[in-house]
Amino acid sequence: MDSIRNIGIFAHVDAGKTTLTEQLLLKAGAIREAGRVDKGTAHTDTLPAERRRGISIRSGTVCVRRRGTDIRIIDTPGHVDFSYEVETALLAVDGAILVVSAVEGVQAQTSVISRVLTSLNIPIIVFLNKTDLAGADVQRALGELRSIVPRPVLMEQPEDGLLDALTACDDLLLEQALHRNVTRDEIAAAAARACRSLFASPVYAGAALKGAGIDELLDAVIECLPPPHDEGELSVVAYHVRREGDERKVRLRVFGGALTTGAAPVDGFGKIRRLRIQMPDGEKNVDALKAGEIGVAVGIEGYRAGMWLGKRARGNSEMTAPVLRAQVAPQDDGDVPALLAALDRMHDEMGNLHPAFEPRTRRVHIRTMGEIHQQVLEQALLEDYGVAATLMPPEALYRETPAGVGQGSFDMMMDPWKARASFRVEPGPRGSGVRFASEAHVDTLHIKYQKDIEKSVYAALQEGLTGWPAADIIVTLTGGQGSWLSWGGASSHFGPVVPLGLFAALKDAGAQLLEPVYRFEARIDEGAASVLLYELGMIRAVCEPIAFNDGGATITGLVPVETSQRFAIRVNELSRGHGMWRTRFEGYFPAPPGIGRPIPRTTPDPTNPALYIDFITGRTSKIAASQFDNIV
Numbered sequence: 001m002d003s004i005r006n007i008g009i010f011a012h013v014d015a016g017k018t019t020l021t022e023q024l025l026l027k028a029g030a031i032r033e034a035g036r037v038d039k040g041t042a043h044t045d046t047l048p049a050e051r052r053r054g055i056s057i058r059s060g061t062v063c064v065r066r067r068g069t070d071i072r073i074i075d076t077p078g079h080v081d082f083s084y085e086v087e088t089a090l091l092a093v094d095g096a097i098l099v100v101s102a103v104e105g106v107q108a109q110t111s112v113i114s115r116v117l118t119s120l121n122i123p124i125i126v127f128l129n130k131t132d133l134a135g136a137d138v139q140r141a142l143g144e145l146r147s148i149v150p151r152p153v154l155m156e157q158p159e160d161g162l163l164d165a166l167t168a169c170d171d172l173l174l175e176q177a178l179h180r181n182v183t184r185d186e187i188a189a190a191a192a193r194a195c196r197s198l199f200a201s202p203v204y205a206g207a208a209l210k211g212a213g214i215d216e217l218l219d220a221v222i223e224c225l226p227p228p229h230d231e232g233e234l235s236v237v238a239y240h241v242r243r244e245g246d247e248r249k250v251r252l253r254v255f256g257g258a259l260t261t262g263a264a265p266v267d268g269f270g271k272i273r274r275l276r277i278q279m280p281d282g283e284k285n286v287d288a289l290k291a292g293e294i295g296v297a298v299g300i301e302g303y304r305a306g307m308w309l310g311k312r313a314r315g316n317s318e319m320t321a322p323v324l325r326a327q328v329a330p331q332d333d334g335d336v337p338a339l340l341a342a343l344d345r346m347h348d349e350m351g352n353l354h355p356a357f358e359p360r361t362r363r364v365h366i367r368t369m370g371e372i373h374q375q376v377l378e379q380a381l382l383e384d385y386g387v388a389a390t391l392m393p394p395e396a397l398y399r400e401t402p403a404g405v406g407q408g409s410f411d412m413m414m415d416p417w418k419a420r421a422s423f424r425v426e427p428g429p430r431g432s433g434v435r436f437a438s439e440a441h442v443d444t445l446h447i448k449y450q451k452d453i454e455k456s457v458y459a460a461l462q463e464g465l466t467g468w469p470a471a472d473i474i475v476t477l478t479g480g481q482g483s484w485l486s487w488g489g490a491s492s493h494f495g496p497v498v499p500l501g502l503f504a505a506l507k508d509a510g511a512q513l514l515e516p517v518y519r520f521e522a523r524i525d526e527g528a529a530s531v532l533l534y535e536l537g538m539i540r541a542v543c544e545p546i547a548f549n550d551g552g553a554t555i556t557g558l559v560p561v562e563t564s565q566r567f568a569i570r571v572n573e574l575s576r577g578h579g580m581w582r583t584r585f586e587g588y589f590p591a592p593p594g595i596g597r598p599i600p601r602t603t604p605d606p607t608n609p610a611l612y613i614d615f616i617t618g619r620t621s622k623i624a625a626s627q628f629d630n631i632v
């Protein structure tokens with residue numbers, strides 16, 4: 001595996017990742033002529049929307065061979081609306097090239113990605129790009145890098161400086177340098193050790209568009225970024241799914257074990273029809289994908305990007321929580337089935353749309369990442385699926401938590417259920433999600449049924465009293481009755497009736513809506529600060545003390561996602577293009593009274609027991625309109 005490298009190229013939008021990928025392909029001899037993003041000829045920007053807009057939307061994988069080493073490279077999109085593609089790519093690589101424009105310096109998304117890279121222990125090489133442009137400032141960018149990556153070390157600098165920087169993070173080099181003059185090779189080896197052990201980040205400067213600095217970067221990828229390591233047991237992650245014709249191609253990384261073609265379904269997913277591996281001259285069919293390899297599996301229906309098979313080899317790579325939803329309105333109401341089918345397929349590829357249909361209003365909603373994401377989806381619906389639909393302005397995805405403590409139970413000691421259980425619900429700590437606990441004794445309520453109840457609780461809380469998912473809630477099963485033998489083992493009988501008791505408890509407690517909140521940082525001319533503060537107040541921001549420096553003002557604080565959607569534009573207007581507005585998701589906070597409203601349910605309402613029971617017994621197959629009248 002020493003002759004394999006799996007790396008990702010990450011950066012803020014427009015830093016030059018795709019242009020750099022072209023140059024890596026060219027310099028390593030995989031292509032004869034570099035494609036151009038601006039001409040729509042780049043190898044990793046193949047979607048019509050990518051070519052039209054000149055930005056990357058999905059990740060693209062290529063392979064180059066250099067000095068006998070196969071380097072598989074994932075070029076990722078930089079626009080924050082497509083961060084979900086970055087999140088899954090981060091799971092598949094052993095090393096990263098972080099691209100920073102020497103003109104713009106470290107930008108918002110670069111900081112976000114480097115934080116995740118560091119938390120996942122992924123070694124980083126930095127490429128300072130666009131040094132051919134006026135305004136490029138390598139030293140300034142280097143200074144900014146210090147706060148986001150392990151000790152950045154500019155590799156092209158006089159030997160004394162380089163030695164100083166590297167002896168500070170490599171003991172062996174320090175030892176060698178104490179006794180004699182060290183060689184260039186020893187310095188390079190120290191840089192590689194320091195990078196792989198996450199003590200330093202080698203920095204190279206160049207211009208991707210001009211092909212400058214690329215050879216050095218390719219060599220550094222082989223020397224400084226680590227080869228794969230074998231996890232021993234089966235460990236596979238999918239990082240990209242795409243349907244091409246009738247093929248469903250799942251790009252995946254094998255960390256341990258092997259995948260073989262024609263094998264029986266893996267972990268309950270569809271069968272692997274074909275396996276391919278990416279080589280410098282294209283994809284090649286193979287019988288197996290082994291530990292350390294990145295390849296393509298055709299088939300495995302149901303296996304989506306971000307899912308693991310076997311052992312999980314990497315931690316959490318989440319950068320953004322999906323906090324917005326938008327209604328998708330088809331031009332023709334009769335198109336709803338076609339729209340839902342198209343959205344289901346798109347969700348299968350991207351994994352983050354979660355289309356939901358509200359039967360009463362016949363409205364379709366999806367999760368959305370922002371304006372550009374919506375434009376791309378709207379176009380794809382029309383061009384790839386022939387469905388003309390409009391994505392409405394996004395709204396925040398709320399959650400609900402109990403307003404206090406509540407109790408509730410259900411008693412169905414009759415055929416076919418023979419089930420009885422009681423619940424207590426109470427608010428949990430902020431950010432804790434849904435927690436389940438049991439005080440019920442296993443003698444009266446078999447452990448298998450308790451597990452069954454737990455599963456049903458999690459499923460039912462996807463839509464709480466208000467229609468929004470429940471969060472920061474502790475559900476305790478306080479008692480129940482039944483035993484394994486007397487019920488003949490049909491545990492599925494328990495699941496459907498659980499919501500009756502659970503929702504009685506939720507109703508008893510009452511619901512408090514939670515809204516998503518960003519932490520923001522705004523920088524603006526001093527003269528515009530008071531107007532900005534006033535307008536931040538208007539959008540319900542909570543500001544920390546203002547800081548003044550160099551004629552500018554910096555304001556930080558918390559602001560609701562819902563009210564701050566287009567605020568970046570406003571900050572820019574107020575500062576005539578020189579302002580800065582940065583946000584990152586902070587968490588869910590209680591919504592003030594009057595903010596947020598319930599949404600229609602997509603499933604039957606358990607607070608209406610008579611209708612609910614009719615529905616689950618199949619006595620009524622249609623969900624009655626009254627089912628959707630929410631109670632807060």
Ligand SMILES: Nc1nc2c(ncn2[C@@H]2O[C@H](COP(=O)(O)OP(=O)(O)OP(=O)(O)O)[C@@H](O)[C@H]2O)c(=O)[nH]1
Pocket residue numbers: 011012013014015016017018019020037038054055056057076077078079129130131132133206207208209210
């Ligand atoms: N002058 C100059 N322009 C560059 C350089 N590298 C990239 N560009 C230009 O910068 C723009 C963005 O380049 P891309 O390669 O698409 O950037 P990216 O990081 O892949 O962007 P996204 O994938 O959309 O996040 C294009 O117009 C490139 O031609 C460079 O070294 N010098």
Ligand SMILES: [Mg+2]
Pocket residue numbers: 017018019045055056075076077078
């Ligand atoms: Mg790109």
